Amino acid sequence: MAKQKFYVVWEGVTPGVYTSWTDCQLQIKGYEGAKYKSFDTREEAERAISSSPYAYIGKNAKKKTQTPTTDPSSVLDNSLSVDAACSGNPGPMEYRGVHVASQQEIFRFGPMKGTNNIGEFLAIVHGLALLKQKKFDMPIYSDSMIAISWVRQKKCKTKLPRTAETEELFLLIERAEKWLKSNTYSTRILKWETKEWGEIPADFGRK
Numbered sequence: 001m002a003k004q005k006f007y008v009v010w011e012g013v014t015p016g017v018y019t020s021w022t023d024c025q026l027q028i029k030g031y032e033g034a035k036y037k038s039f040d041t042r043e044e045a046e047r048a049i050s051s052s053p054y055a056y057i058g059k060n061a062k063k064k065t066q067t068p069t070t071d072p073s074s075v076l077d078n079s080l081s082v083d084a085a086c087s088g089n090p091g092p093m094e095y096r097g098v099h100v101a102s103q104q105e106i107f108r109f110g111p112m113k114g115t116n117n118i119g120e121f122l123a124i125v126h127g128l129a130l131l132k133q134k135k136f137d138m139p140i141y142s143d144s145m146i147a148i149s150w151v152r153q154k155k156c157k158t159k160l161p162r163t164a165e166t167e168e169l170f171l172l173i174e175r176a177e178k179w180l181k182s183n184t185y186s187t188r189i190l191k192w193e194t195k196e197w198g199e200i201p202a203d204f205g206r207k
Contacts, residue, residue: 006045007198010035010053017045021205024198029103036198057196075197077101079190081141082127083202084119087111090160095123097130098202100141106130114160114169120147121156123202124189125176132185139188143200148189154180 007018012027012034021038028034035053039045048056077100084095094110107126110119124147127140142148150156156173160166192200199205 003040006039006042008037008039008045008048008056010049012036015049017042017049021199021203025205037196038194038198075100075141076139076190079139079141080106080127080131081192081200081202082120082123083143083200083204084116084123085204086114086116086119090115090166093119094204095119095126096202096204097123097127100201103201112169112172113165115158117144117146117150118156118158118160118169118173120144121150121158122172122176124148124151125179128185128187128189129179129183131187132183137186139190141190141192141200143192143194145191148191151180151189 004019005021007021007024009015009018009024009027012031014027016027018024018027024036024038028036035057037048037053037056039048079100080097081100082095082097084093086093090113092111093114093116094108094112096108097106098104099106107130109122109126120142121144124140124142128151130136131138131140154177156177158173160169162170194200
């Protein structure tokens with residue numbers, strides 16, 4: 001069972017603490033300058049809502065034990081975010097791509113039996129192929145370091161057994177791997193820092 005998250009909205013339609021990503025989204029979607037962040041406990045969230053958002057987001061955020069790879073203020077609006085969702089692991093898997101600035105869904109695939117990591121991998125490759133085809137110059141954000149690593153290695157290193165039930169999925173994986181090996185691209189693949197920025201825009205909101 002997924003761990004409970006608490007979402008603080010400092011600036012949005014109705015500021016406050018929310019217990020679901022869907023409720024949080026309703027407060028921030030389309031709200032210019034929205035400020036929000038997820039926390040692991042209600043205590044942290046209640047403490048944060050009574051403090052300045054800049055203590056938790058932006059350049060002056062309290063330093064964490066792990067330094068994020070990019071500064072929260074440098075999130076590129078003209079970018080594509082990708083994410084996957086899986087009910088069980090393995091289970092019905094789907095993925096999608098969402099434009100960060102407009103929140104518009106660009107593509108969606110599934111459901112098909114698979115794993116979350118496979119979905120994250122296929123989502124990145126789908127995004128790469130689409131951007132190259134359309135000649136769009138924008139980076140891709142993914143919150144999965146595993147998937148990003150697989151794309152860089154041009155190999156989906158899943159341990160999911162190849163069976164009659166998963167054969168169609170493995171054909172898609174082979175197609176994606178073939179695309180990576182036979183195409184060059186200049187698209188940057190960037191890590192989405194969920195702890196710093198909240199859930200990735202392509203998130204399915206099923207936490």
